[in-house]
Amino acid sequence: MLDALDRQIIQLTQAGLPLCPEPYAEMAQQLGVDAETVMQRLRAMQTDGIIRRIGAVPNHYKLGYRYNGMTVWDVVDDQIDILGAKVGQLDFVSHCYHRPRHLPEWPYNLFAMVHSKTETGVQDQIDQIAAILGTYQRSHEVLYSTRILKKTGLRIEAR
Amino acid sequence: MLSDLHKHLLNDYQRDFPCSEQPYREIADDLGVSEQQVLSALTELSEQQFISRVGPVIRPNHIGVSCLVAMAVPPEQLESIAEIVNSYQEVNHNYERENRFNLWFVVIAANQTHLDQVLCDIEQHTGHTAMPLPLIRDYFINLGFELNLHD
Structure with a gap:
């Protein structure tokens, strides 16, 4: 602890x-x-795994990665751990998480953040993820960030 | 413009930053430059926001609890609602995204009770539902992100 x-x-x-x-x-x-x-x-x-790494934290956007997409996928539940691990290994994926669905308005349970310098680059990345997920994927969307409204470091004040 | 030194620092030191008394000197020795050059280059990267910092990256939910939250708000109200959301110190970052769910932010609190309270508070103050999307499992295996700095 x-x-x-x-x-x-x-x-x-x-x-x-x-x-x-x-x-x-x-x-x-x-x-x-x-x-x-x-x-x-x-x-x-x-x-202990509390610190994942120590090093330079790059700002993707400033480095030319203008297309930062949050790809969200509706993946069959009993396959998500196997497939999530594969998607998480792709070198262009910076984060990959299993999150809960909120039906009916939000059917997606797998989140993968992708980064590219071009729009076609992102499309190619999405295709690669889709190929891994195959028929276990029922639908997906890509949410591009249009504006950063707040960004601060981790705050951990106990209360 | 990024020099070779900048590129090395960006790509090769996203992890394994030395945990030794003089870490910048250690990097300098590895790269065959002076400690001052390393410090200056990192200061430049930081000032020009090519990096947000050099430091530890904490694994989610190992210190306090965090939760991704999405809201679907009318576009004309987005800014005023974002202002309310941002006023909470528990809100760590907040992005506008192109979707019906157009406001995406992360709440970090010391414990679940406090986190739930913040969400409830935000819903009351904004008059909109906050959809919590807490992490169930993290599949991220790569350490660091391979940057293409050549084009």
Whole structure:
């Protein structure tokens, strides 16, 4: 389980690690611990799977990936785990999730985020996903984001 | 314009950023440049918003609970409703999407009770139904995203 220090460390890194020669020491100073403790906690959270990765978080849109589509699919329930895992492995898919349907207005249970520099690129990606899902897929839609209305880092204030 | 150094930093350091006392120096040594060059390049990438940050990416639902929420709102009311939704500090990001469900946002709270309360509150304040789409399973296996930075 995460303790208060783990949460503080995560909180402090959500705006990014300090861009200075000894970033962990700088964080440690703010937290009143030593650098070794900060690094050890970060490593432990990675081992436990709480931290998925540490690194540069690219802004796809700014890097020329203008077509960011949320593809949503109605997939047969008893096949979704097998097929979801295959879709999640595609190198152009950045996120792939099983989510609940809300019938009748929302029949889709598989979500895959795709990114491309061109519209035809997205269409090709959708075709590749459709090929994997085959006849287990009953319908799908692609929702393009037209505007970012809010984007902030993770906030974890406990209340 | 992105230099080779920028491209290496973007593509090769989405994961495995060193957890050592002088991580930027370690990267610099790997790439055969100076620590200052690495720090400057990352600062530029960050200032020009090519990266949102360098840091840990947290697995969903491991700290507090989160939920994707969709709303179908009349287009002419979208902005005023988005403003109400955004005013909640529990709302992490909010996108307009081309669909009948045109407002998509993520709510993060310390626990489920609090999350449910926020959704209920948002419905009351906006007068529109909030459709919760919590994560059942995460199939994402790739770590990092291979960027094509050559065209």
